Amino acid sequence: MTSTLGYAILAVLARGERTGYDIAAAMRRPVSYFWTARHSQIHAELQKLAAGGLVAFETRHGPGPQDKKVYRMTPEGGDALRAWVTEPPRERPERDELVLKTYASWLADPELVRRLFAEQLRMHEERLAEYEREEELFGGPPDPGDPRFGNYATLRCGLGYERHRAEWCRWMVAQLSSARA
């Protein structure tokens, strides 16, 4: 029915009412491990969701040329989201620039490739440390019926991803260092 972005917006609104701006902020790196979108896309999608009756809004006075709109999920929106959650996800297309560069890395100067991966490793380690700090703020996993479970579970995914990625980068750096020696 709705696009995946629509469900992402509903997933945010399921936690409470928000303006489009708030949703955009929630769906921006490094806050969001679950979906990313720009505000231009979000405002457009909110209009579609409102037209479909999945969200409703209330206009309140606020700064800016227009008044702000506070959105909330309607019962129909909740039904749609709940039904969607347990359906199997579509297989996602693999499109990772770093992996593609790796595939073509045999063409390039190994020292430059090594630097590229060393820098990526640094970034992953940094992000990993950040996620680990965040994880400590949870005192263990929340109950699966708690909204915070969603945050914790996605954070766990991010944590595992950064570890895997850092390890891979470390392996690449090692490969390219031994080639030089």
Add this chain to the structure above:
Amino acid sequence: MTSTLGYAILAVLARGERTGYDIAAAMRRPVSYFWTARHSQIHAELQKLAAGGLVAFETRHGPGPQDKKVYRMTPEGGDALRAWVTEPPRERPERDELVLKTYASWLADPELVRRLFAEQLRMHEERLAEYEREEELFGGPPDPGDPRFGNYATLRCGLGYERHRAEWCRWMVAQLSSARA
């Protein structure tokens, strides 16, 4: 200059001449760990690359309404690809349907969510076994100047990814099982 898809195509052509059909086959799951695209996109991009002088083609007789076109990378294409490889990749937007579903999973029936993840786990274990078989075919990592290094290194990434993903799914299943008990 070119789009990322353009570089993906060049990365394939760097290994030898190919038809658009061949490239599409190489960039289709589960063959490709490096980039995915449909043939409709690839034929269009090849035309752009040819216009830009990064690839050239030769028409040969083949089946179908049109003759087949065998593409190869030009020296300019090689230069462009080599220069691009060592440039830092753009940060990729996180858009993973399963992670999004996880974020909203607290709303749904835990048993249905458990089944979703059990099925995902099964798929990741299957793919992992497949990748492990493929890895055995390499007798250790090729030299970084060997085209096969690109294949091996991306396979290593896929291997790490599937392991991380499987572990996360296993954790999710455990969380949702204990909730039921």
Add this chain to the structure above:
DNA sequence: TCAGACTATGTCAGAAGTGACATAGCCTGG
């Protein structure tokens, strides 16, 4: 010999996503 799979190239409408532009009040610190 004939069905069906595979090789092969392309178009097109539409959806999804990007990046820039536009506009303007509110709040905080120097």
Add this chain to the structure above:
DNA sequence: CCAGGCTATGTCACTTCTGACATAGTCTGA
């Protein structure tokens, strides 16, 4: 008091990607 950042919504042109449609020769096995 004023600059600069934050809140806030929106449009628009453009690129990228998807999925369906179209077309037709070759090769293989039943």
